[in-house]
Amino acid sequence: MQFGKRLLDIMLVLMIAPMLLPVIAALAVLARRDGGKAxxxxxxxxxxxxxxxxxxIRSMVPDAEARxxxxxxxxxxxxxxxxxxxxLTNDPRITPFGDFIRKTSLxxxxxxxxxxxxxxxFVGPRPIIEDELAKYGNKKQHYLAQKPGITGLWQVSGRNDLSYDERVNLDVAYLSQRSLLVDANIMMRTAWAVLGKTGR
Structure with missing residues (x-):
């Protein structure tokens, strides 16, 4: 499973990179309009x-932490x-451009x-910061056993509309059922979730 997943990751990156690189470059230029980093x-x-x-792509104001x-x-x-x-439901750090690219996951x-x-x-648990590990409690090892993903069960099951405990349980559930077929299903559902702009 691990070898097949890694091989698929590399193949997908090589396939989509030519299409995504110009988009990333354009978004980077727009993000720099306020003088901050791209x-x-x-x-x-x-x-x-x-x-x-x-x-x-930076979606927050340059002085985000102070704000x-x-x-x-x-x-x-x-x-x-x-x-x-x-x-935060109403995050004062997010710029108008940042709000757009977050809603669309760009x-x-x-x-x-x-x-x-x-x-x-491509598919795995949502990447977290060190402080968030404590919220996983005795389920911490379920997170650490996997590579974080760009998308996952959290993103296609309500995104930020879910409580933190629900997000943790989804990470545990994914570990117990992961397969290349499950990953393919999650990636297709992710496209629908992003297009529908569900959650934030």
Whole structure:
């Protein structure tokens, strides 16, 4: 399974890269209009606990971390939401352009380079940061046993409309049933989820 999955990842990257590279380049130019960087590499936890930079088109303001801290300090309800779900319904850091590329998942296109390097796979659990591992509790090893994916059961089962516990359970469920056929099904469902702009 692992060899076949890796081989499929490489083949897919080589097939779609000629089509995606011009799109990534155009998005990078648009992202730089506010003077910030085009790409954002966020440190994530990978298979067996190895850390890596998960690459995206930048969708937030250049001073995103400072703006987040100020917002959470001024909004107790938002701080509670952040602590619970590690996301915000109304995130003040996201630019109008960033909102568009997030809704359409275009911000995640640079992750094909993570796949090519072997840090990620096309289908797997959502890549998380170190602080989120604690939310997995005794299911942490289910996450660490897999490479994070560009898409997965979380993305096709409600995306950010799900609670964190539901997302963890989906990662566990995927590990128990993963196969190349399941991966193909998830990738097809991902296309429909993105086109329908379900969740965020």
């Amino acid at each position: 790409f954002f590499g966020h440190k994530r936890v990978g298979q067996n606990g190895a850390s890596f930079r998960c690459w995206k 987040l801290r100020a917002y959470l300090d001024a909004n107790p309800a938002a701080a509670e939401e952040w602590a619970r779900d590690h996301k 911000d995640e296109l640079p992750q094909i380079f993570n796949v090519l390097k072997g840090e990620m796979t």
